[in-house]
Amino acid sequence: MELKEYLLEIEEFLKKYLEDSHCKSYVLGLSGGVDSSLVAAIARKAVGKDKLFCYALDIDSNPEDVEDAKKVAKELDLNLEIINLSKTYHSYLEELNGENFIRLTRSNLKVRMRMVALFAFAQEHSGLVLGTDNMDERYVGYFTKYGDGAADVLPIVYLTKNEVREAAKLYGLSSLLANRTPSAGLFEGQTDENEMGVKYEDLDNYLLGGKIEKSVEDRIEYLHKISEHKRREIPTPKEYER
Numbered sequence: 001m002e003l004k005e006y007l008l009e010i011e012e013f014l015k016k017y018l019e020d021s022h023c024k025s026y027v028l029g030l031s032g033g034v035d036s037s038l039v040a041a042i043a044r045k046a047v048g049k050d051k052l053f054c055y056a057l058d059i060d061s062n063p064e065d066v067e068d069a070k071k072v073a074k075e076l077d078l079n080l081e082i083i084n085l086s087k088t089y090h091s092y093l094e095e096l097n098g099e100n101f102i103r104l105t106r107s108n109l110k111v112r113m114r115m116v117a118l119f120a121f122a123q124e125h126s127g128l129v130l131g132t133d134n135m136d137e138r139y140v141g142y143f144t145k146y147g148d149g150a151a152d153v154l155p156i157v158y159l160t161k162n163e164v165r166e167a168a169k170l171y172g173l174s175s176l177l178a179n180r181t182p183s184a185g186l187f188e189g190q191t192d193e194n195e196m197g198v199k200y201e202d203l204d205n206y207l208l209g210g211k212i213e214k215s216v217e218d219r220i221e222y223l224h225k226i227s228e229h230k231r232r233e234i235p236t237p238k239e240y241e242r
Contacts, residue, residue, distance in 0.1 A: 007042065007167055010155050014046040017153060018128065025127035026153075029118050030054040030080060032068025034168050035132040037076075039155050041171035043130060044076050053125050057114040058084040075173060085113055111147030119150075128152035136161045136203040140220060141227020142196050149230060160207060161200035196223065 018026065026043050030036050043052050056069040066082060073080035089110060093099055098106070115129075122129045131151025133143050138157050143149040156164060193199050198219055202212045206220050 003163060003166060004170060007170065010042050011046040014043055014153070014155060018047055018051070021128060023126050023128050025051045025053055025122075025125045026130050027118055027122040027125060027127045028052065028054045028130045029114055029132070029148075030056050030069045030072060030078070031132075032056070032065045032072060033132075034164055034173075035134055035156065037072045037173055038164055038168045038171065039130050039132050040072060040078060041076055041168070041173060042155055044078060045171070049077055049079060052079065053121060053127065054078050054080045055118065055121060056080060056082045057117055058082065058086060059089045059110045059113065060086050072173065076171075083117065085117065089113060108144045108147060111144040115147050115150050122152070130155060131157075133157055134159050134161055134164050135207060136200055137192075138231070139207060140196060140198065140203065140223035141230045142192065142223075143230065145230045160204040162204050198223070 014026070018024075026047060028036065028040055028043065030040055040052070040054060054069075054073060056066050058066055069080065069082070072078070092109070092113070093101070093106070098109070101109075118129050121127070129150075129152045131148065131154040133149065133151075133154055134156050135158055137143055138154075156167075159167065196203075198216060202216045203220060204210075205212050206217060
């Protein structure tokens, strides 16, 4: 199936899922990156502007991220609200005595705070939260458990990173956005590929059955193995037989 056809299927899926769920809207965290921008474009086409609420949630973020989110919102004619949670984040850290938490803990706290906000907005709008995980990130577990991994719907979970970039172009999103260095913007200099220790190009090739170096393949499988708990339902003991 051509990518263009599959995108139409996602649009139809989102439209029907919203109708079947008896909810009224979708809610999305718009970071200015290509993944969230593509989800916004698909959802905007599927259900229209009035049923899609986007939020740029700034927590000590790079100012460019918010500006990119604004550009995307303007390009797609989206409802966008910008909210700064930095003060709340630092207050939360202070209450937890967490100023000395390791960087990963502090970063994941930011991601989970954003998701708490999105679910709050979703309830206010009788909506569902759209996730932005792509196929690469889902496979290696490059998402925060109960953070960006928490969502009601995952529209692009079967698209590789390169397919996400190509899809963004098909929706008319700027080439600068499609080629932007992937980053969650959680701390200065942070990039997805540096954190994973794997290039998206290699991940794409591996997931599509292509050839990559054995050391890179081993790294991908290691990440998949240690993140398995993120993709499973919450474990429970054997059912109590009365």
